[in-house]
Amino acid sequence: MSTQALFGQLLIGLINGSFYALLSLGLAVIFGLLNIINFTHGAQYMLGAFVAYFLLNKAGLGYWWALAVVPVLVGVSGMVVERLMLRHLYRLDHLYGLLLTFGLALILEGIFRNEFGSAGLPYSMPESLTGVYNLGFMYLPIYRAWVIVASLAICLGTWFLIERTKLGAYLRAATENGALVQAFGVNVPRMITLTYGFGVGLAGLAGVFAAPIYQVSPQMGSSLIIVVFAVVVIGGMGSIMGSIVTGFGLGVIEGLTKYFYPEASSTVIFVIMAIVLMIRPQGLFGQR
Amino acid sequence: MAEEVLRVADLHAWYGESHVLHGVDFSVHRGEVVTLLGRNGAGRTSTLKAILGLVGRRTGSIRVNGVETVAWPTYRIAHLGIGYCPEERGIFSSLSVEENLVLPPEIAAGGMSLDEIFEMFPNLRERRATAQGTKLSGGEQQMLAMARILRTGANLLLLDEITEGLAPVIVQALGRIIVKLKERGFTIVLVEQNFRFAAPLADRHYVMEHGRIAESFSAPQLASKTEMLHEYLGV
Numbered sequence: 001m002s003t004q005a006l007f008g009q010l011l012i013g014l015i016n017g018s019f020y021a022l023l024s025l026g027l028a029v030i031f032g033l034l035n036i037i038n039f040t041h042g043a044q045y046m047l048g049a050f051v052a053y054f055l056l057n058k059a060g061l062g063y064w065w066a067l068a069v070v071p072v073l074v075g076v077s078g079m080v081v082e083r084l085m086l087r088h089l090y091r092l093d094h095l096y097g098l099l100l101t102f103g104l105a106l107i108l109e110g111i112f113r114n115e116f117g118s119a120g121l122p123y124s125m126p127e128s129l130t131g132v133y134n135l136g137f138m139y140l141p142i143y144r145a146w147v148i149v150a151s152l153a154i155c156l157g158t159w160f161l162i163e164r165t166k167l168g169a170y171l172r173a174a175t176e177n178g179a180l181v182q183a184f185g186v187n188v189p190r191m192i193t194l195t196y197g198f199g200v201g202l203a204g205l206a207g208v209f210a211a212p213i214y215q216v217s218p219q220m221g222s223s224l225i226i227v228v229f230a231v232v233v234i235g236g237m238g239s240i241m242g243s244i245v246t247g248f249g250l251g252v253i254e255g256l257t258k259y260f261y262p263e264a265s266s267t268v269i270f271v272i273m274a275i276v277l278m279i280r281p282q283g284l285f286g287q288r
Numbered sequence: 289m290a291e292e293v294l295r296v297a298d299l300h301a302w303y304g305e306s307h308v309l310h311g312v313d314f315s316v317h318r319g320e321v322v323t324l325l326g327r328n329g330a331g332r333t334s335t336l337k338a339i340l341g342l343v344g345r346r347t348g349s350i351r352v353n354g355v356e357t358v359a360w361p362t363y364r365i366a367h368l369g370i371g372y373c374p375e376e377r378g379i380f381s382s383l384s385v386e387e388n389l390v391l392p393p394e395i396a397a398g399g400m401s402l403d404e405i406f407e408m409f410p411n412l413r414e415r416r417a418t419a420q421g422t423k424l425s426g427g428e429q430q431m432l433a434m435a436r437i438l439r440t441g442a443n444l445l446l447l448d449e450i451t452e453g454l455a456p457v458i459v460q461a462l463g464r465i466i467v468k469l470k471e472r473g474f475t476i477v478l479v480e481q482n483f484r485f486a487a488p489l490a491d492r493h494y495v496m497e498h499g500r501i502a503e504s505f506s507a508p509q510l511a512s513k514t515e516m517l518h519e520y521l522g523v
């Protein structure tokens with residue numbers, strides 16, 4: 001096999017890793033504060049891709065507009081869900097939040113499949129990001145390079161926001177003891193709504209990134225989210241840096257497996273998950 | 289007499305189905321130090337939590353600076369000028385000492401500056417860069433839990449068992465700090481087990497039993513009440 005092919009698989013690994021990281025980061029932020037495992041995450045990612053598709057085909061707003069508008073729209077739809085439904089579940093067991101968000105995912109997917117069928121819809125790449133760089137040892141499609149760099153920047157920006165700013169200090173404190181933060185005069189219910197909106201907005205953004213690479217289809221989220229949950233389990237539920245590192249890392253490992261032992265490439269992440277669960281059930285970066 | 293900063297009347301509170309406060313009545317005037325004494329489980333912590341809306345449900349009346357708050361959400365209540373130091377101290381492990389210190393938002397003008405706070409709690413100045421608030425010793429954590437509510441401009445301090453589990457020297461230091469805070473004009477509600485700590489500091493005492501106020505008396509009446517206190521507190 002050629003080094004060309006190795007780098008090709010590494011690139012695919014990094015691309016997949018970008019999506020794993022963006023999605024598991026959103027899940028981590030949501031789980032930390034809301035204590036809810038957001039099973040709707042994959043459907044919200046799919047929603048992001050579809051909203052980008054509608055913006056382009058119904059409103060004539062292209063990719064760059066979609067990057068700015070879709071996270072906000074998808075995020076706001078998440079905030080409505082939080083206000084109307086999730087809010088009532090915080091006092092109950094994890095299981096109820098999981099059931100509700102799982103049900104929502106099925107409904108969303110069902111609606112889109114009814115309307116648009118299972119075949120994917122094409123979303124064309126923005127003009128300015130088409131073409132390839134010739135790196136000498138391989139050809140690097142510009143759009144893919146952009147997705148990797150942009151995802152990494154957003155992940156690190158989110159990490160900085162949460163770990164190094166005052167706003168992040170409120171979030172970390174409320175994650176530990178929301179009642180006390182509220183007793184200090186902070187509007188924690190609003191913070192919860194915004195946090196859910198933020199996490200869901202990240203999923204929407206990932207959907208826009210994905211639209212030109214994969215086809216826009218109703219089941220694009222459900223196939224991805226299974227892997228993302230494995231990533232979250234490996235990284236440790238709720239850990240910010242953990243989800244970023246594990247997201248990219250597992251993408252790369254998956255890519256390498258595809259090169260060295262393709263038969264295992266679709267299961268390697270689940271094998272790692274099983275091993276991590278046995279040795280360190282709280283995940284690589286999880287506490288306790 | 290100075291105006292009432294806090295007036296609690298016929299306060300009932302529940303955690304889920306369990307009814308823990310059964311009609312609490314008491315009041316605190318500006319500049320006073322008032323204690324809530326009582327045995328374990330008498331309902332003192334629950335009273336502070338109920339004032340802040342941290343119990344499951346509450347009825348009755350809680351007036352803070354004359355404003356009825358019994359139907360308010362927790363995050364609004366603090367803005368009437370309340371600072372809360374919880375029994376378990378509530379230092380955040382994912383925040384550095386400095387982040388812990390500056391976490392509570394300013395709710396009114398006139399809070400103490402960081403310099404003034406460090407003058408009152410010199411240990412915290414040395415430890416401010418510590419990466420995890422919970423890496424501090426128990427005494428330091430208690431100091432931090434108090435210091436952080438002095439910055440905010442809160443005037444009414446609700447302090448729950450601040451001496452619990454601390455060495456005698458630290459308890460004495462806390463006593464001196466309470467005196468200084470009173471001199472600065474803070475109004476303080478002290479929930480205490482340690483009656484010997486509280487007795488010389490307080491203007492008035494309330495004794496709780498079974499989720500209501502059983503007795504109240506002022507500092508000068510203390511001598512004539514010792515027998516009754518023995519009975520209620522088992523000290």
Ligand SMILES: Nc1ncnc2c1ncn2[C@@H]1O[C@H](COP(=O)(O)OP(=O)(O)OP(=O)(O)O)[C@@H](O)[C@H]1O
Nearest residue numbers: 303306308326327328329330331332333334335375
């Ligand atoms: N979260 C809770 N859920 C249910 N019951 C509670 C809860 N917290 C306290 N209680 C009950 O409420 C009653 C009053 O408790 P509270 O903590 O107010 O007592 P306290 O006077 O502060 O005593 P101490 O702190 O010394 O234990 C007790 O019977 C206690 O068991």
Ligand SMILES: [Mg+2]
Nearest residue numbers: 332333334375
């Ligand atoms: Mg108590």
